[in-house]
Amino acid sequence: MQPTSDKRSGFTVVELIVGIGIMSAITIGIVSLIMSLVGNATRSIETTKQVREAQSALATIKDDLRLTNKFLITSSVSDDLDRSDSAWSHRGNPPTAGGRTLLLQKRSTSLTSVSPNRLPLYRVSIPSFTGVNCVSTDPNAFGDLAALGYETTTENEYSTIIYYLHDNTLYRRTSVQPIGTPAYCPGHASVPTRTCVNPPATSTPSENCKETDVMLAQNVTEFDILYYDTPSAQTHNTTIHNAGATQNDLDGVSTVQIRITTNKDIGGRDNEFTSKIRANRGSTL
Numbered sequence: 001m002q003p004t005s006d007k008r009s010g011f012t013v014v015e016l017i018v019g020i021g022i023m024s025a026i027t028i029g030i031v032s033l034i035m036s037l038v039g040n041a042t043r044s045i046e047t048t049k050q051v052r053e054a055q056s057a058l059a060t061i062k063d064d065l066r067l068t069n070k071f072l073i074t075s076s077v078s079d080d081l082d083r084s085d086s087a088w089s090h091r092g093n094p095p096t097a098g099g100r101t102l103l104l105q106k107r108s109t110s111l112t113s114v115s116p117n118r119l120p121l122y123r124v125s126i127p128s129f130t131g132v133n134c135v136s137t138d139p140n141a142f143g144d145l146a147a148l149g150y151e152t153t154t155e156n157e158y159s160t161i162i163y164y165l166h167d168n169t170l171y172r173r174t175s176v177q178p179i180g181t182p183a184y185c186p187g188h189a190s191v192p193t194r195t196c197v198n199p200p201a202t203s204t205p206s207e208n209c210k211e212t213d214v215m216l217a218q219n220v221t222e223f224d225i226l227y228y229d230t231p232s233a234q235t236h237n238t239t240i241h242n243a244g245a246t247q248n249d250l251d252g253v254s255t256v257q258i259r260i261t262t263n264k265d266i267g268g269r270d271n272e273f274t275s276k277i278r279a280n281r282g283s284t285l
Helices: 012-065 145-149 248-252
Strands: 068-071 103-108 122-125 131-136 152-158 158-166 171-176 212-216 221-229 257-267 269-279
Touching: 012 068, 012 103, 012 257, 012 269, 068 248, 158 221, 158 257, 171 221, 221 269
Parallel strands: none
Antiparallel strands: 068 103, 103 158, 122 131, 122 152, 158 171, 171 212, 221 257, 257 269
């Protein structure tokens, strides 16, 4: 007869405790690694968004500069949506280097400044008829009346583009002179769009009216603008932002450098990014 063995297979309590400890350490390590990777990916995505937003804002400004006739000291168009405590000024409000305001007199076009099919707009009027003026791509929109002996006048149509900071957000606003009645010249339905106040509930906004400004970038801590007299100038004009500066001082300026700095909390860390452009104004359509 074979003797019976009392030995049994399996893990001892000590072995189980050690095994559980090892598995827990491995699990914690894997979870920590995954959380770290997810956190890094999230920070990378948010950082990319921050960079793209600032660069996109600068690209929009550069597009406007291509159609800019001149830089402005103050807005040349009546604007009742001013979010500052006083009238628009290129110095900013308050007039600090970190929160400047960019005012551009821009040639109005039938389409956006990046469209290859855009056409210049003209304001055509008949002085002998009060209030008869319109905006058209045709400088001779009232040609048939001119043939009858009525005097007509034609001027280039301009918009005022305003870039400004409000609550650390950079906005773009378009202001245009009131079109009058009729708003459209015969056979031409193109008028420049604009930003305007919210109309009363009982009225309908005109077709060229936009109720809100365009938001370009958030978390902006600096919107700084330096003006240069010539494209090759190495030193910026230091008198432009003085309180006594006039429009004549700015009329001779051809080049601008714009710097945008954003500071965003990403994953509990302050992430600062600065981007800038230097570009010339021009009136090429």
